[in-house]
Amino acid sequence: MTIAPAKKGLTVLTDPNPQLRKVSEDVSVEELQTDEMKKFLSELYKTMLDDDGIGIAAPQVGVAKRICFISDVGKNPRVLINPEIAWSSKTMISMQEGCLSVPNVFGPVTRPKAVHIKALDENGKKLKIKAKGWLSRVTQHEIDHLDGILFVDKADYLEKNNDEKQSLL
Secondary structure, eight states: OOOOOOSSOOOOOOTTOGGGGSOOBOOOHHHHTSHHHHHHHHHHHHHHHHTTOSEEEGGGGTOOBSEEEEEETTEEEEEEEEEEEEEEOSOEEEEEEEETTEEEEEEEEEEESEEEEEEEOTTSOEEEEEEEHHHHHHHHHHHHHHTTOOGGGTOSSOEEOTTSSSOOO
16 A cells, blocks of 8 residues: 555544435546545545544545545555445354444444455555455445445444443444
8 A cells, every 4th residue: 555644634423423324426546646635545544543443434534435444453454445345255243343433332243254345446456355354344344334334233232331442443
């Protein structure tokens, strides 16, 4: 990834902000080349780092574009532009999730154990990612944000924990 984090991040919106429920629009390759978009990607990346997130999506900062950052438990961060789930495993797994946009709320969400993703990188180059385990979960969680869906919509039940610093995702 060639994106360096900005000096300052953006403000993360929290539920019930209606911006979080908007379906995001695709990003054109031409738009990716603009200085404005490069600055936004850098700021979004910095926001994820500042908030100790392992993923973040553009709608979480009020931008309805199909852009998200994902990482494998904080390692190997990468940006996905216009991501799509091309394949999901039939094997499902339930794990605890949280979200920067729903602070101090957690709950188990059942998702496919593995997914294949098609997307573009920050330069508009096509990517194919085979994600399993935690990376699969993070990717699905962030793509949900791009579709206006929060983990609380899919959780089996929710727990509030004010002692936690922040979220899992």
